[in-house]
Amino acid sequence: MPAPLLGFHASHEQVGPGRLLEDVKHAEQVGFTAAMCSDHFNPWSARQGQSGFAWAWLGAALASTGLPFGVVNAPGQRYHPAVVAQAISTLGAMFPGRFWTALGSGEAVNEHITGDGWPDKETRNRRLRECVEVIRRLLAGEEVTHHGLVVVDRARLWAPPDPSPALVATAVSVETARRSAEWADGLVTLNQPHEHLRRMVDAYREAGGRGPVRLQVHLSWAPTQEEAEAIAHEQWRSNVFGPPATWDIDTPEVFDTVSEHVTVDAVRQAVRVSSDLGQHAEWLQEYLDLGFDDLFLHHVGQEQTAYLDAFGAHVLPQLGR
Numbered sequence: 167m168p169a170p171l172l173g174f175h176a177s178h179e180q181v182g183p184g185r186l187l188e189d190v191k192h193a194e195q196v197g198f199t200a201a202m203c204s205d206h207f208n209p210w211s212a213r214q215g216q217s218g219f220a221w222a223w224l225g226a227a228l229a230s231t232g233l234p235f236g237v238v239n240a241p242g243q244r245y246h247p248a249v250v251a252q253a254i255s256t257l258g259a260m261f262p263g264r265f266w267t268a269l270g271s272g273e274a275v276n277e278h279i280t281g282d283g284w285p286d287k288e289t290r291n292r293r294l295r296e297c298v299e300v301i302r303r304l305l306a307g308e309e310v311t312h313h314g315l316v317v318v319d320r321a322r323l324w325a326p327p328d329p330s331p332a333l334v335a336t337a338v339s340v341e342t343a344r345r346s347a348e349w350a351d352g353l354v355t356l357n358q359p360h361e362h363l364r365r366m367v368d369a370y371r372e373a374g375g376r377g378p379v380r381l382q383v384h385l386s387w388a389p390t391q392e393e394a395e396a397i398a399h400e401q402w403r404s405n406v407f408g409p410p411a412t413w414d415i416d417t418p419e420v421f422d423t424v425s426e427h428v429t430v431d432a433v434r435q436a437v438r439v440s441s442d443l444g445q446h447a448e449w450l451q452e453y454l455d456l457g458f459d460d461l462f463l464h465h466v467g468q469e470q471t472a473y474l475d476a477f478g479a480h481v482l483p484q485l486g487r
Contacts, residue, residue, distance in 0.1 A: 169199075171487045172460070172486070173202055173236075174225075178203060178218040179204060179206040180215075180466070183188070183216075187223065190231060193474050195478075196474050196475060196477070196478025199479040203227075205221075208276055210404045213476070221253050228265065236265070236266045236380075236462075238354070239267055241294070241301065242315070247296075249315055251304035254331050258305075259461075269334070273411075275415060275418065283417075284416070305327070335347075335353050340365045343366040343367075344426070346413070347376075355381060355382070357436075357438065360452065363456055363458075367457045378460055382461075383461055385449075387441065389441060389472075398430070401467060403425045405436060406425070454485065
């Protein structure tokens with residue numbers, strides 16, 4: 167079996183694009199073998215305070231490193247699927263075999279900016295499926311006209327990439343993982359309880375899901391436990407809520423209001439928090455043992471250098487043996 171990719175997650179909602187570019191270059195230098203990034207218009211919290219444009223940044227990051235990259239994207243409202251296809255095509259043509267896109271139904275905190283109504287989840291799922299079909303046909307070189315929840319009029323990519331970048335599904339539920347197997351070239355999800363993750367992996371594979379199954383792991387590390395806990399609580403307490411809150415809350419200010427009384431113990435349910443590098447290595451190996459092919463590590467702090475150095479020296483070498 168190939169060695170797992172051990173990736174750096176670049177959080178655009180937390181770190182400005184210039185600093186984040188230096189961080190991902192540093193991640194490669196210390197031993198990370200892949201990267202992925204978010205694609206936000208707004209942060210989750212005013213404390214995070216950033217919102218760099220992922221697609222411009224990706225061009226610079228791919229050109230500045232040799233890493234394979236992924237991005238999480240929600241086509242259909244903030245992004246027309248033909249524009250997403252053109253962006254995927256351009257990066258795929260410039261960096262063959264190094265780029266994949268994870269497509270999801272989105273969150274209101276980013277998508278409400280268009281002024282359009284925020285559809286219910288079932289409608290968003292149907293819209294996503296239409297977008298996937300439009301994007302895949304465009305990447306195959308077809309001229310596409312489509313009338314549905316999204317409308318496309320005679321769109322064509324004049325120089326589609328070869329090979330075509332993978333279109334990966336995002337999922338947090340067993341049902342979504344199973345449903346995505348019909349169209350996806352892989353699956354990416356977030357750290358959740360082990361039994362839930364095991365059922366997600368099994369559901370995707372049993373439904374015929376192909377390609378790698380990847381996990382984004384939220385973690386917090388610092389030289390002391392108190393520092394690690396303070397970082398996680400300060401930066402990520404707005405992110406402890408599950409659906410439908412994460413889907414439907416539409417401003418960072420509301421996320422900050424509803425998270426005012428979130429405790430450190432509650433944050434630990436969403437973030438792996440420890441000053442012990444051996445503990446982090448043990449947690450990450452457990453995820454690999456569940457059947458995940460690749461891990462993407464997201465240290466939820468805004469300062470990344472000390473974490474990158476520590477994990478490059480003491481954690482990454484222990485994984486996947």
